Amino acid sequence: MVDYHASNSQASSGGPAIYMDPREQENDWDRDLLLDPAWEKQQRKTFTAWCNSHLRKAGTQIENIEEDFRDGLKLMLLLEVISGERLPKPERGKMRVHKINNVNKALDYIAGKGVKLVSIGAEEIVDGNAKMTLGMIWTIILRFAIQDISVEETSAKEGLLLWCQRKTAPYKNVNVQNFHISWKDGLAFNALIHRHRPELIDYDKLRKDDPLTNLNNAFEVAEKYLDIPKMMDAEDIVGTLRPDEKAIMTYVSCFYHAFSGAQKAETAANRICKVLAVNQENEHLMEDYEKLASDLLDWIRRTIPWLENRAPEKTMAEMQQKLEDFRGYRRVHKPPKVQEKCQLEINFNTLQTKLRLSNRPAFMPSEGRMVSDINGSWHNLEGAEKGYEEWMLNEIRRLERLDHLAEKFRQKATIHESWTDGKEAMLTQKDYETASLSEVKALLRKHEAFESDLAAHQDRVEQIAAIAQELNELDYYDSPSVNARCQKICEQWDALGSLTQSRRESLERTEKQLESIDELYLEYAKRAAPFNNWMEGAMEDLQDMFIVHNIEEIQGLITAHEQFKSTLPEANKEREAIQAIQAEVQKIAQYNGIKLSGGNPYTTITPKTIDNKWDKVEQLVPQRDQALQEELAKQQSNDHLRRKFATQANIVGPWIQTKMEEIGRISIEMNGTLEDQLVNLREYEQSIIEYKPNIDQLEGDHQLIQEALIFDNKYTAYTMEHLRVGWEQLLTTIARTINEIENQILTRDAKGISQEQLHEYRTSFNHFDKALDFLLGDAEFARIMGIVDPNNSGVVTFQAFIDFMSRETTDTDTADQVIASFKILAADKNFIMAEELRRELPPDQAEYCIARMAPYSGPDAKPGALDYMSFSTALYGESDL
Numbered sequence: 001m002v003d004y005h006a007s008n009s010q011a012s013s014g015g016p017a018i019y020m021d022p023r024e025q026e027n028d029w030d031r032d033l034l035l036d037p038a039w040e041k042q043q044r045k046t047f048t049a050w051c052n053s054h055l056r057k058a059g060t061q062i063e064n065i066e067e068d069f070r071d072g073l074k075l076m077l078l079l080e081v082i083s084g085e086r087l088p089k090p091e092r093g094k095m096r097v098h099k100i101n102n103v104n105k106a107l108d109y110i111a112g113k114g115v116k117l118v119s120i121g122a123e124e125i126v127d128g129n130a131k132m133t134l135g136m137i138w139t140i141i142l143r144f145a146i147q148d149i150s151v152e153e154t155s156a157k158e159g160l161l162l163w164c165q166r167k168t169a170p171y172k173n174v175n176v177q178n179f180h181i182s183w184k185d186g187l188a189f190n191a192l193i194h195r196h197r198p199e200l201i202d203y204d205k206l207r208k209d210d211p212l213t214n215l216n217n218a219f220e221v222a223e224k225y226l227d228i229p230k231m232m233d234a235e236d237i238v239g240t241l242r243p244d245e246k247a248i249m250t251y252v253s254c255f256y257h258a259f260s261g262a263q264k265a266e267t268a269a270n271r272i273c274k275v276l277a278v279n280q281e282n283e284h285l286m287e288d289y290e291k292l293a294s295d296l297l298d299w300i301r302r303t304i305p306w307l308e309n310r311a312p313e314k315t316m317a318e319m320q321q322k323l324e325d326f327r328g329y330r331r332v333h334k335p336p337k338v339q340e341k342c343q344l345e346i347n348f349n350t351l352q353t354k355l356r357l358s359n360r361p362a363f364m365p366s367e368g369r370m371v372s373d374i375n376g377s378w379h380n381l382e383g384a385e386k387g388y389e390e391w392m393l394n395e396i397r398r399l400e401r402l403d404h405l406a407e408k409f410r411q412k413a414t415i416h417e418s419w420t421d422g423k424e425a426m427l428t429q430k431d432y433e434t435a436s437l438s439e440v441k442a443l444l445r446k447h448e449a450f451e452s453d454l455a456a457h458q459d460r461v462e463q464i465a466a467i468a469q470e471l472n473e474l475d476y477y478d479s480p481s482v483n484a485r486c487q488k489i490c491e492q493w494d495a496l497g498s499l500t501q502s503r504r505e506s507l508e509r510t511e512k513q514l515e516s517i518d519e520l521y522l523e524y525a526k527r528a529a530p531f532n533n534w535m536e537g538a539m540e541d542l543q544d545m546f547i548v549h550n551i552e553e554i555q556g557l558i559t560a561h562e563q564f565k566s567t568l569p570e571a572n573k574e575r576e577a578i579q580a581i582q583a584e585v586q587k588i589a590q591y592n593g594i595k596l597s598g599g600n601p602y603t604t605i606t607p608k609t610i611d612n613k614w615d616k617v618e619q620l621v622p623q624r625d626q627a628l629q630e631e632l633a634k635q636q637s638n639d640h641l642r643r644k645f646a647t648q649a650n651i652v653g654p655w656i657q658t659k660m661e662e663i664g665r666i667s668i669e670m671n672g673t674l675e676d677q678l679v680n681l682r683e684y685e686q687s688i689i690e691y692k693p694n695i696d697q698l699e700g701d702h703q704l705i706q707e708a709l710i711f712d713n714k715y716t717a718y719t720m721e722h723l724r725v726g727w728e729q730l731l732t733t734i735a736r737t738i739n740e741i742e743n744q745i746l747t748r749d750a751k752g753i754s755q756e757q758l759h760e761y762r763t764s765f766n767h768f769d770k771a772l773d774f775l776l777g778d779a780e781f782a783r784i785m786g787i788v789d790p791n792n793s794g795v796v797t798f799q800a801f802i803d804f805m806s807r808e809t810t811d812t813d814t815a816d817q818v819i820a821s822f823k824i825l826a827a828d829k830n831f832i833m834a835e836e837l838r839r840e841l842p843p844d845q846a847e848y849c850i851a852r853m854a855p856y857s858g859p860d861a862k863p864g865a866l867d868y869m870s871f872s873t874a875l876y877g878e879s880d881l
Contacts, residue, residue: 431443
């Protein structure tokens with residue numbers, strides 16, 4: 001016996017033979033041996049009617065299915081009618097051997113069609129075995145009426161079931177899930193007829209609770225108008241708990257073949273649905289690209305003015321806050337935008353690939369939203385970003401310099417103002433008018449000492465003026481107060497000069513009348529004044545602020561300080577010599593009985609003053625030592641930061657360069673299958689991502705360097721900016737390479753390209769431009785470049801090259817095919833009505849077409865007619881037609 005259940009799975013997979021494992025066949029046979037008598041009755045009636053529907057074409061029929069096929073003659077005739085082929089000439093004898101030979105010819109013909117018969121022999125048919133005869137007829141029905149049914153990706157039984165489900169889906173109370181219970185109420189039969197011939201049945205008047213009326217109505221209409229003989233009795237179906245599946249399938253297959261003409265319309269509808277689905281998906285992708293591009297460009301447009309704002313701040317704290325805001329932008333705000341930009345390019349490439357695969361025109365973003373526009377804006381952003389950081393660092397250096405100069409100005413101005421305090425009163429007094437000769441001479445010498453001191457202070461005044469001038473040139477925010485104070489000092493200095501000159505003239509007039517002079521006091525005064533000035537200068541230098549940026553500078557200060565300390569013993573000798581002069585005065589006065597009143601008449605610098613200042617110098621020396629050593633430690637720490645950053649940067653920089661070169665080689669070599677390449681690339685990408693902590697560590701080291709106000713690094717040529725850009729380019733490049741492989745897989749699967757063809761394409765691609773230039777003329781070259789580079793970017797990708805090489809042999813939908821499909825749905829009219837679209841297409845795709853189709857304006861136009869030709873042309877672009 002043949003297994004007619006196994007045929008379904010074989011047919012659905014495209015195999016020609018109807019075959020099943022013998023054990024399963026035996027189980028099926030055993031089940032058939034136990035057929036419900038009602039089922040056997042249904043099969044007899046249905047199979048007999050089916051055979052007669054074909055035998056009538058030859059002018060004959062059968063009455064009893066197991067008796068009339070026993071001699072094999074009508075069995076051979078049935079096979080010739082349904083196949084259209086000639087069988088071997090039958091034997092006309094009446095003997096049993098003649099009958100067996102005829103049946104064997106029929107069975108051999110069936111086996112020749114790929115049907116493997118198991119347990120069915122000619123003897124059983126000749127003997128009138130009802131079970132065997134029904135099994136044989138069912139095998140014939142499966143092979144010639146059901147096996148070749150194909151709907152979408154399914155065939156045979158599953159294909160027939162899917163066809164029934166799709167045709168009856170819009171009808172209430174109909175839910176076809178099988179070929180037995182689903183047909184008992186008769187609504188499914190009526191729905192099939194109404195779907196194809198709505199004028200024959202008033203479906204809305206049918207009731208689910210009246211199955212006999214429903215079934216009889218469908219059977220009578222089918223027999224009267226569709227030439228489908230009545231193959232079952234309504235009472236048998238309603239009276240059976242589970243109608244026979246084979247009988248129902250046989251009957252339903254007749255409906256399928258009766259409506260085969262409508263099947264063309266369904267095929268056309270399927271093609272249109274497929275095209276519309278692709279177009280809808282592409283429109284969504286285009287909208288997503290436009291929104292993402294607009295958002296990214298808006299962010300760039302908002303960010304660039306902030307980065308181009310060069311309004312300086314007045315203080316270091318304000319500028320450092322600006323720098324901290326910029327670091328937050330680099331760490332928090334920009335990285336997601338880098339990912340968005342990369343994803344935007346990937347989405348754009350994927351969309352173009354899908355458009356090429358569906359034979360659609362290339363996507364041209366709206367003006368200003370091209371990938372090149374985004375790259376241009378991004379380039380402007382990075383240019384503004386780089387300039388902004390450099391400007392802030394220069395401003396911080398300038399403000400640091402200004403703060404240092406301002407503090408230095410205040411220190412020197414305070415020292416000078418302290419020195420000048422009371423000097424005008426001293427220079428304007430008339431004490432020499434009542435003084436003795438010695439006193440006058442003392443006053444003159446004292447004035448000479450003052451002039452010496454005044455001259456020594458000239459450098460300080462010039463330094464104060466120079467610092468004020470530099471603060472003005474550097475646009476110091478508090479320049480007005482600095483200028484006012486400097487002006488006051490200069491004016492006072494000029495006044496002191498005039499007063500000094502006037503007093504000298506007065507004293508010199510008086511000096512002629514005074515003879516006595518104390519040489520020792522004079523010598524003391526002359527030596528004490530410069531020494532005292534030297535000590536004041538030393539104290540000023542020891543307390544002078546300093547600013548350095550590297551170890552060499554601080555070491556230079558330390559060396560200078562050591563040189564200063566080496567002069568202290570000689571200075572101490574000078575101090576002792578000056579003090580010895582004062583001791584000699586005391587000795588002479590004591591020896592000569594001279595009573596000294598007051599101090600040295602030629603100077604206010606007392607020995608105690610010199611000792612006090614000397615003690616102060618000795619105290620300041622170790623303090624200066626400590627300050628210099630602390631600064632040395634600071635510069636050593638800064639140098640450590642430089643070395644630490646440089647060590648890591650000198651590893652990360654070459655690593656990034658090596659990875660970029662490796663990706664370049666990988667994209668060219670591409671060994672193994674595309675899936676292997678994709679797995680390897682993703683593992684490679686993961687290894688790159690796992691390197692991210694090294695970048696983060698470098699960012700941390702770089703922040704420490706900036707917080708320490710370190711502006712140079714002689715240990716490396718890599719800057720943090722260069723490494724950031726390289727890292728971002730590395731991530732973008734590997735993402736693009738992975739996207740290229742994904743698109744190649746998409747292209748390969750869509751177009752059926754083998755791995756060997758891909759290798760050949762890769763080899764050809766490496767010489768593509770040279771081959772085009774050598775073999776083709778300008779016009780053909782321009783045409784091909786228009787295909788492989790639709791956006792005129794000047795770059796041909798491997799993906800575009802694959803599309804070009806395989807498009808001529810790929811079965812893709814075209815505008816002509818879509819127009820032909822619509823023409824089938826429109827029953828050969830040049831227009832289509834909205835109700836026709838709603839009847840043949842799913843609701844969402846039907847409304848999609850109706851909303852986009854223009855009214856038809858041809859000579860045979862009618863109200864509500866839609867122009868499907870223009871709509872199809874628009875889907876593919878004018879160039880395809």
